[in-house]
Amino acid sequence: MRLNDLDERIVHALAEDARRTYADIGSRIGLSAPAVKRRVDRLRAAGAITGFTVRVDPAALGWSTEGFIEIYCVRNTSPEAIHRGLERMPEVVAASTVTGEADALVQVFAADMRHFEQVLERIAGEPYVERTKSVLVLSPLLRRSSSGISADVASES
Template sequence: MTVDDIDQELLRLLSADGRRTFSEMAGEVGLSVAAVKRRVDRLREIGVITGFTVKVDHTKLGWGIEAFTELRYAGATPVSAIITSAFAVPEVQAVYAIAGDPDALVHLRVRDIRHLQQAIDRMRRTGPVVGTKTLMVLGSWNRDDPAPGPVSDER
């Protein structure tokens, strides 16, 4: 399974806009439309591309607060139980079972601070949670987004 520089560029283009046409990508990478389609099909067949999705601005839906909560579990709670218990809380966006202390890191999205408190309380009631620590997100960026602009320190 080889993924060359052109495949990497196609992945970058699709990550930026999953609705980009084969024709647009062909113009960007210097290949024919058929060659781009074959490459994208191959990337799907070998499991590099696992799906296409939409990016949602959750703040416009009223869920503008993000936080990460560290969870500590009692005893030898299995990883599967950690993931299952967090899955039961609708505000949970992702669960990362991790080695060491804490046992898991949970990404939450909520409407306001009261909603955050309610979500954390529900997580505390699911499974043998013995401790939590919550970190509020002030800003974020990830590799699938365009490069961040200059940092401004407005006061």
């Protein structure tokens, strides 16, 4: 489904604050609350909006160490096998298959270096993993949600 301008504006408003009322969204974009609700219902039914969630700062959970791990897999490893192995690890917040030498890139949050190392060891111990390569994040500069709304974390520090 391709979003039109009004739908995009609704999605951006919800991405900023998913608890925003239909009336508030409508006043921002020039629609009535019932019209906004109909559009949100249509976007959900079409699968353009897949759900509503809360974003939690990992540091609030005590997870202040962030890193990325490249996974190099043994031959013929399926993306489903990688997914099954990683989904059991709550520290893994994102994982994608990628182009280039690595087979997958994994984003991890951990409490400290030792915790990060333990997660790295668990990932490296998966039967499909041939080797890993990791980097630690020093300072996050910019984070965006999938809606394209910017959350400039450099100014939050």
